[in-house]
Amino acid sequence: MKLLPLAALSTAAALLAGCATAPPAGPRIDTTLSARSQSDRIKYIIIHYTVSDLPRSIKILTQQEVSAHYLLTDTEQPFFYTLVDESRQANHAGLSSWKIYNQLNSASIGIEIVNPGFVETPQGRVYAPFPPAQIDQLILLLKQIVARHDIKPENILGHNDIAPQRKQDPGPMFPWKRLADAGLVAWPEASRVAARLPLFQQQLPDVAWFQRKLAQHGYAVPQTGELDQATRNVMVVFQSKYRQSLYDGVPDAESAAILDVLTSPVPVMAIPPTVMPQPQPAPGTLPTE
Incomplete structure (x- = not known):
């Protein structure tokens, strides 16, 4: 019988071991880390x-x-x-x-x-x-x-x-x-709308103001300064959501008040500092400085 050299035996053993081990099914992935900067895809x-x-x-x-x-x-x-x-x-x-x-x-x-x-x-x-x-x-x-x-x-x-x-x-x-x-969508506060309404009834903003405010709210609207059909279409959508009694696409005082409230942050009232009561001197004594 002819004996195989030791190196040949080692190679054969390695090949047999490789055949017994299935190849990896995919890339090796470590999931122990997570990036801080990420967000849900659904917005x-x-x-x-x-x-x-x-x-x-x-x-x-x-x-x-x-x-x-x-x-x-x-x-x-x-x-x-x-x-x-x-x-x-x-x-x-x-x-x-x-x-x-x-x-x-x-x-x-x-x-x-x-x-x-x-x-x-x-x-x-x-x-x-x-x-x-x-x-x-x-x-x-x-x-x-x-x-x-x-x-x-x-x-x-x-x-x-x-x-x-x-x-x-x-x-x-x-x-x-x-x-x-139900707390699901943003809505203009009625009291704030009522407070703004007289101002816009006295002087209605121009079309450019409405276009800027509608864009600030989120709508894709032309910034032409003209009441074109595209701007009227956006006004109709806005009114049919927030003032469903009238949605003719005409910029008016009530629409301006609603739009202004929706695009203006609610003012935060400053909380006055708490005044602690000062100790009163006992009867018959002078107050200290």
């Missing part, structure tokens, strides 16, 4: 209506290019369909912007509500209301999403807020005030 919640009945809404949102994370039914006892996981992007916002963000699909959760939208009548456009039971369910879901992603109240928006030139949803019948009462 916005966008609310829509479907302008369709439930069966057609399901078909559109599951089989076509548009999608949403949640679909709220209009059944007697409304409930949600989960259509896209919150960790993934849904295609619901389209061409959109709010403050410094554009293309909000990548930074938002979309919620579609089954609602017929509006019909055109000889008296004008008539919007459909939202049943209270739907809004009850919506508020419950919004509170959960806000808790998961730390969404700021000013970042719960309508589709028309982020695309005022082409979208109307969720429309002037959507009860934003109910969301405000």
Whole structure:
């Protein structure tokens, strides 16, 4: 028998050992560290209506290019369909912007509500209301999403807020005030609006003022100083959210007061220092210096 050299035996043993050990399934990753500078990808919640009945809404949102994370039914006892996981992007916002963000699909959760939208009548456009039971369910879901992603109240928006030139949803019948009462969205304090109203009734700001304030609030609005159609469209969206009794797109004193309150920080009252009582001298003695 011919014996193999020691080096050959070592090489053979190494090869056999390699065959017995499976190759690594992926890169070696250490997860013990975490960067301080990071934030949740989700920063916005966008609310829509479907302008369709439930069966057609399901078909559109599951089989076509548009999608949403949640679909709220209009059944007697409304409930949600989960259509896209919150960790993934849904295609619901389209061409959109709010403050410094554009293309909000990548930074938002979309919620579609089954609602017929509006019909055109000889008296004008008539919007459909939202049943209270739907809004009850919506508020419950919004509170959960806000808790998961730390969404700021000013970042719960309508589709028309982020695309005022082409979208109307969720429309002037959507009860934003109910969301405000639930602590979910920012809302102008009525007493502050009333205090500012006489000032704007005496002298209405020019269009440039409205354009600057609307942009400060978050809207994409032209800064032309002219009441062009694009500016009127933004005014309609703003009024249909915060003053649903009249949303004609005309800058007026009440709209100015509401807008001024929304874009002005609440003044912080200075707390006067506590004055400690001075000790009084005993009867018959002189006060010391």
